[in-house]
Amino acid sequence: MYNQTEIIKDTTELGPEGELVVNMGPQHPATHGVLHLVVTLNGETIKKIEPHLGYIHRSIEKMCESLTYRQFIYVTSRMDYLSSHINNTACALLVEKGMQIEVPERAKVVRTILNELTRIASHELWIGAMAMDLGAFTPFFYAFREREMITEIMEDTCGARLTMNYIVPSGLMYDIHPEFQTKVKAFIKQFKEKVTEYEDLVTGNIIFQSRTKGVGVLTPEDAISYGCSGPVARASGVSCDMRKIAPYDAYDKVEFDEIIETAGDSFARYMVRVKEMNQSIRIIEQLIDNIPEGDFVGKTKNVLKLNKGEFYQRVETARGELGVYVVSEGGTTPYRIKFRSPGFSNLSVLDHIANGSKIGDLMATMGTLDLVIPDIDR
Amino acid sequence: MTNEEIKAYISSHAPEATFDETGEWLNITVDANSLKSLTTALLGQPMEMNYLFNLTCVDWKNHLTMVYHLSSTIHRHPIVLKVNLDRNTPSIETLCFTWRTAEMLEREVFEMFGVQFLNHPDLRNLILEEETPKGIDASKGYWPLRKDFEDPINMIKL
Known part of the structure; x- marks a missing residue:
């Protein structure tokens, strides 16, 4: 990491071919967090982008080694705070896989509904923030109007708006709110009416289209090689939805389409996320009237001990594939834990796809990668 | 592709490989010397293991184990490659020319575990600071995710 004198030296120092090094971040409005990009420019053309991470590194993996299997879940809310x-x-x-615990059907369905609500909330925030990065201020307020309804549902159900901490091994922490179904239905109704407003405001906007179409093109081969996942890879035509490949919770009982675009540019990444919100609504609609009665949490011992061995769980977050790798020695705490965060791999492709484009296009490219910095730094 | 076919294919490229099928996926332990040629073979036909979805390291107190989670976006048969390394002078060939995502993941393992990746184009600290924080004796190595690491300033042990 640079100390202050080095930053000044670097920004003024001209390279051999008249290249200029610009420090973008760690305090930059468009990085939405403390991401430090050292951008080498030749005129306005980007020659190289080098990410410097670690400004919000909290050593979550080491911390989890001294936390029990009930405690370490709450730390992960602080990783990708938009899909906690x-x-x-x-x-x-x-933990359920490692201990072979059965989860009640009711908990599975509620988890799936809440996961999809989280995905919509995350994409809503992304649309607002990305449009604002590109100079459109109004979509932010439109997007936050619907997102507010979701955060209110979360507040009623989980007691928190952002770091929910509602899931426990073998089920849910407590039962759903009595008005949960009514509120979710009201949200679905409003979302279906209002989603066309984004389409009118953003999708068809000629300025937005000309700023995103053909910008930051990622080929399918590179997307796979760089380990991209989620909407970033799906916009390049790579099928990678963990909800389809390795279904968990109630995803094997619902019908939904995996959204795949083939253009691979920033506009395709935008379209994937907009269409994904509609698919999430489709999943919720199938489940909301069919929440089974019964227990919301299974019976477990107070102290959880995983079997000896190695366990890996893959899920699809709003940003891509999240992997949790745990090496267990049979004790109450993990021996080694590793979080494969989707943002980390998606960030590594930034240098490759922004190389050769203009610095103004970097906003569109970086915005559509949907980076959440605590997720990358961990 | 079944586990038996994968085993036969890997044994033909790395005869010393040992297999473990107790977990969810097939675990393969190979020597560090044969990793480079084996991964190149895995990337091509018929395995097409083009997706490296996780790369990490585990400190077993007497040795380090590199763990590579591989899958194919065509055949979807995840496997786990493992390589045991000497804890005092760990070094292994880089995989960032086979899978580009390995470049940043290996930089993280380098700073957290002190594993030297040979022929890596840009082996520097990624998340941690370049210089050792004050008050830490770096003469014996400063690798936070190793088990014997003690940080007297920022206590993270509960």
């Missing part, structure tokens, strides 16, 4: 619910689910699924 899905992170919690991944950890709970891993």
